[in-house]
Amino acid sequence: MKIGIIGSGNIGATAARLFVGAGHEVALSNSRGGQGLEDLVGELGSKAHATTIEDAARFGDMVLIAIPFGKFSTLPADAFKGKVVIDTGNYYPERDGKFAELDKDETTSSELVSSHLKEARLVKGFNTIYFKHLATQGDSSKSLEERRAIFIAGDDSKAKEIVARLIEEIGFAAVDSGFLHEGGRGQQPGTAVYNKDVTAKQAAALLSAD
Numbered sequence: 001m002k003i004g005i006i007g008s009g010n011i012g013a014t015a016a017r018l019f020v021g022a023g024h025e026v027a028l029s030n031s032r033g034g035q036g037l038e039d040l041v042g043e044l045g046s047k048a049h050a051t052t053i054e055d056a057a058r059f060g061d062m063v064l065i066a067i068p069f070g071k072f073s074t075l076p077a078d079a080f081k082g083k084v085v086i087d088t089g090n091y092y093p094e095r096d097g098k099f100a101e102l103d104k105d106e107t108t109s110s111e112l113v114s115s116h117l118k119e120a121r122l123v124k125g126f127n128t129i130y131f132k133h134l135a136t137q138g139d140s141s142k143s144l145e146e147r148r149a150i151f152i153a154g155d156d157s158k159a160k161e162i163v164a165r166l167i168e169e170i171g172f173a174a175v176d177s178g179f180l181h182e183g184g185r186g187q188q189p190g191t192a193v194y195n196k197d198v199t200a201k202q203a204a205a206l207l208s209a210d
């Protein structure tokens with residue numbers, strides 16, 4: 001599969017390494033038109049190249065967004081049309097600036113991203129896992145229930161299935177927390193599952209705790 005990576009820092013670069021390791025092709029991007037990613041591209045080899053955000057989004061059958069959440073409205077929505085999009089973002093007002101509708105809990109960060117990327121098939125995912133755990137804790141030799149959980153939420157069940165398959169390919173287990181509005185809310189900073197290092201088997205208990 002071709003995967004566009006929007007933002008190639010802690011989460012984007014870690015995911016790109018895992019995706020290439022699983023045999024996928026990645027287009028990496030950052031805020032500088034892909035400049036500064038030469039070492040990462042060199043490390044990843046022929047299955048990776050660096051480009052602009054727009055071209056990375058157009059390249060991917062799937063697109064992973066891993067930029068500071070507050071910048072979401074700068075993304076070129078047209079380029080994400082029809083794509084399965086993984087939104088890894090979390091709202092941190094001190095970093096992202098204040099969003100009144102989030103502070104009042106009227107909506108969630110991923111719903112804002114989804115309204116901006118109107119025609120994307122958005123799945124919230126990879127947002128609860130610390131990037132160092134993502135880098136080291138995948139283990140395809142384990143059964144799905146003994147693997148580390150990566151929580152996903154979204155309204156497009158086919159898109160969630162595609163993301164879940166990718167998660168399994170990189171040695172984790174996808175745990176579906178539900179639709180974007182409620183499930184996604186249950187994956188945000190401060191929730192029971194956020195930044196928790198749990199197996200898929202343990203995950204169900206955490207989800208019901210919220």
Ligand SMILES: NC(=O)c1ccc[n+]([C@@H]2O[C@H](COP(=O)([O-])OP(=O)(O)OC[C@H]3O[C@@H](n4cnc5c(N)ncnc54)[C@H](OP(=O)(O)O)[C@@H]3O)[C@@H](O)[C@H]2O)c1
Binds near residue numbers: 009053067
């Ligand atoms: N760190 C974690 O463990 C972790 C875990 C789960 C979820 N998250 C969430 O994932 C998102 C990314 O976090 P991170 O830790 O990976 O961040 P990071 O290491 O700071 O990397 C951010 C990346 O986004 C790019 N970027 C910044 N502003 C941009 C813009 N306006 N347009 C396009 N690209 C832009 C940066 O490009 P330049 O280098 O050119 O600035 C960089 O490649 C955040 O929402 C974070 O809350 C993080």
